[in-house]
Amino acid sequence: xxxxxxxxxxxxxxxxxxxxxxxxxxxxxxxxxxxxxxxxxxxxxxxxxxxxxxxxxxxxxxxxxxxxxxxxxxxxxxxxxxxxxxxxxxxxxxxxxxxxxxxxxxxxxxxxxxxxxxxxxxxxxxxxxxxxxxxxxxxxxxxxxxxxxxxxxxxxxxxxxxxxxxxxxxxxxxxxxxxxxxxxxxxxxxxxxxxxxxxxxxxxxxxxxxxxxxxxxxxxxxxxxxxxxxxxxxxxxxxxxxxxxxxxxxxxxxxxxxxxxxxxxxxxxxxxxxxxxxxxxxxxxxxxxxxxxxxxxxxxxxxxxxxxxxxxxxxxxxxxxxxxxxxxxxxxxxxxxxxxxxxxxxxxxxxxxxxxxxxxxxxxxxxxxxxxxxxxxxxxxxxxxxxxxxxxxxxxxxxxxxxxxxxxxxxxxxxxxxxxxxxxxxxxxxxxxxxxxxxxxxxxxxxxxxxxxxxxxxxxxxxxxxxxxxxxxxxxxxxxxxxxxxxxxxxxxxxxxxxxxxxxxxxxxxxxxxxxxxxxxxxxxxxxxxxxxxxxxxxxxxxxxxxxxxxxxxxxxxxxxxxxxxxxxxxxxxxxxxx
Ligand SMILES: Nc1ncnc2c1ncn2[C@@H]1O[C@H](COP(=O)(O)OP(=O)(O)OP(=O)(O)O)[C@@H](O)[C@H]1O
Numbered sequence: 001x002x003x004x005x006x007x008x009x010x011x012x013x014x015x016x017x018x019x020x021x022x023x024x025x026x027x028x029x030x031x032x033x034x035x036x037x038x039x040x041x042x043x044x045x046x047x048x049x050x051x052x053x054x055x056x057x058x059x060x061x062x063x064x065x066x067x068x069x070x071x072x073x074x075x076x077x078x079x080x081x082x083x084x085x086x087x088x089x090x091x092x093x094x095x096x097x098x099x100x101x102x103x104x105x106x107x108x109x110x111x112x113x114x115x116x117x118x119x120x121x122x123x124x125x126x127x128x129x130x131x132x133x134x135x136x137x138x139x140x141x142x143x144x145x146x147x148x149x150x151x152x153x154x155x156x157x158x159x160x161x162x163x164x165x166x167x168x169x170x171x172x173x174x175x176x177x178x179x180x181x182x183x184x185x186x187x188x189x190x191x192x193x194x195x196x197x198x199x200x201x202x203x204x205x206x207x208x209x210x211x212x213x214x215x216x217x218x219x220x221x222x223x224x225x226x227x228x229x230x231x232x233x234x235x236x237x238x239x240x241x242x243x244x245x246x247x248x249x250x251x252x253x254x255x256x257x258x259x260x261x262x263x264x265x266x267x268x269x270x271x272x273x274x275x276x277x278x279x280x281x282x283x284x285x286x287x288x289x290x291x292x293x294x295x296x297x298x299x300x301x302x303x304x305x306x307x308x309x310x311x312x313x314x315x316x317x318x319x320x321x322x323x324x325x326x327x328x329x330x331x332x333x334x335x336x337x338x339x340x341x342x343x344x345x346x347x348x349x350x351x352x353x354x355x356x357x358x359x360x361x362x363x364x365x366x367x368x369x370x371x372x373x374x375x376x377x378x379x380x381x382x383x384x385x386x387x388x389x390x391x392x393x394x395x396x397x398x399x400x401x402x403x404x405x406x407x408x409x410x411x412x413x414x415x416x417x418x419x420x421x422x423x424x425x426x427x428x429x430x431x432x433x434x435x436x437x438x439x440x441x442x443x444x445x446x447x448x449x450x451x452x453x454x455x456x457x458x459x460x461x462x463x464x465x466x467x468x469x470x471x472x473x474x475x476x477x478x479x480x481x482x483x484x485x486x487x488x489x490x491x492x493x494x495x496x497x498x499x500x501x502x503x504x505x506x507x508x509x510x511x512x513x514x515x516x517x518x519x520x521x522x523x524x525x526x527x528x529x530x531x532x533x534x535x536x537x538x539x540x541x542x543x544x545x546x547x548x549x550x551x552x553x554x555x556x557x558x559x560x561x562x563x564x565x566x567x568x569x570x571x572x573x574x575x576x577x578x579x
Pocket of ligand 1: 089090092094112113114115116117118119120121462463471472473474475476477502504
């Protein structure tokens with residue numbers, strides 16, 4: 001049980017937020033009481049139906065309008081108003097005089113390509129990064145956040161992309177990190193904590209094991225823990241940085257239904273997402289950033305996915321690409337394969353040149369199949385063949401030697417060395433290819449740098465210089481770097497777990513083209529994804545997992561969104577045999 005966190009300042013709910021007696025304050029008081037009385041201004045004006053489906057709203061064709069550089073006309077009553085925020089990291093001008101305003105009960109989307117400056121903006125508002133210039137006002141009062149605790153005290157709650165959790169704490173303990181614990185008779189009231197967390201978990205993640213240390217949860221389950229943590233706390237301004245990046249459509253929909261209720265209570269929400277349908281479906285308007293600045297605001301009838309993409313400088317969304325499949329033999333076959341995590345025998349075949357997608361919800365078993373092929377988990381029953389030969393890798397090194405490549409889902413834990421350079425991270429697993437002399441293990445720096453430059457070009461990596469540390473790349477560019485590591489390698493079989501998570505919409509199309517090119521070169525490609533659109537766009541065949549077993553299989557012709565969702569939520573009947 002964690003010990004009680006001390007010294008937290010609580011949001012002064014019962015007092016006016018500004019000491020200056022002005023008409024602005026009067027308006028603000030009115031707004032505060034509106035917030036407390038559970039009725040947002042948007043609601044009051046009837047501008048939003050509170051019972052609408054989370055992804056449904058009226059689309060239109062009005063052109064995207066460029067934003068003024070100052071806060072909008074409602075800046076006077078904004079819960080959060082940013083004006084002229086500016087931030088440089090050395091030579092990188094990450095934020096260029098960004099201004100925006102957020103009203104109570106309003107959900108505003110923030111879109112932009114990888115490296116546009118979205119996370120930097122959020123970090124400034126969260127008090128994690130100090131802007132070089134500009135001002136932040138909460139409820140009309142100018143504030144200066146010198147730490148995240150300052151932002152917390154001002155009622156701001158942030159879920160960062162990949163926010164750290166304490167690995168050996170369970171969900172309940174993590175949900176209360178950095179917050180005062182409920183107390184009873186002077187002792188931490190564990191029961192009250194659990195009840196609070198269980199209430200939220202029932203709505204968004206009913207199957208999440210609340211008493212399991214988060215280190216033992218999957219990346220997607222850990223994302224739910226972060227969401228529960230933000231929703232368990234009554235902040236007035238909620239900032240979410242790609243909250244659903246690792247979640248399948250079905251889980252994301254549940255999350256947005258809950259978030260809608262939070263917004264309708266009067267919470268102001270700023271939502272960053274590369275899933276543009278979420279922005280256009282859930283938010284009232286979307287602000288588009290590029291190269292550190294605000295370039296457009298999509299609103300009203302012009303608040304559509306197509307309009308946001310066009311404001312980001314992209315073309316129309318990709319259509320389903322037709323591929324002709326060679327009549328090739330199976331490169332990989334699993335016959336009655338079981339592992340400790342897969343109690344039901346798996347039958348699976350991937351042919352050379354084919355893209356097979358494993359689609360499923362959290363913990364459905366799809367990623368565990370990749371673990372078995374990559375040598376992380378041993379087969380406990382059944383057989384696996386690679387190129388027709390028996391194959392039983394004892395570790396990833398053996399899988400690598402057999403011609404398998406792997407892009408893991410959890411880039412921070414298993415993919416990248418954040419404090420090492422871009423070049424180091426690109427060439428590390430294939431270092432023997434870059435020896436200066438064939439017999440000596442001394443790498444040729446120039447060969448490594450050339451390989452990095454080629455790989456970076458292939459995926460459109462946005463970076464400063466080859467020697468910069470990986471942690472200074474934006475999240476999406478880290479994913480592209482991880483991907484680029486394998487893009488130039490000729491493998492017999494490529495395993496991709498959530499390959500485009502956190503990547504912007506244009507780069508997604510680019511990476512998917514690379515996946516198709518990999519298959520076109522004769523590699524077998526096995527993709528595990530929770531992104532239904534990705535499954536439909538990429539898969540020559542889509543195999544749907546549910547509850548650790550194969551629930552259904554579709555060809556490219558028979559797969560559609562409804563069929564995939566139905567199969568992913570089915571409960572396959574099986575009798576697990578003892579392993
Ligand atoms: N700590 C840092 N040191 C140096 N440069 C940084 C640092 N953090 C971010 N940057 C740079 O600032 C720019 C903006 O990055 P930011 O993470 O804000 O982008 P983003 O829009 O959130 O991207 P993504 O969608 O990929 O998460 C990028 O060029 C990035 O490399």
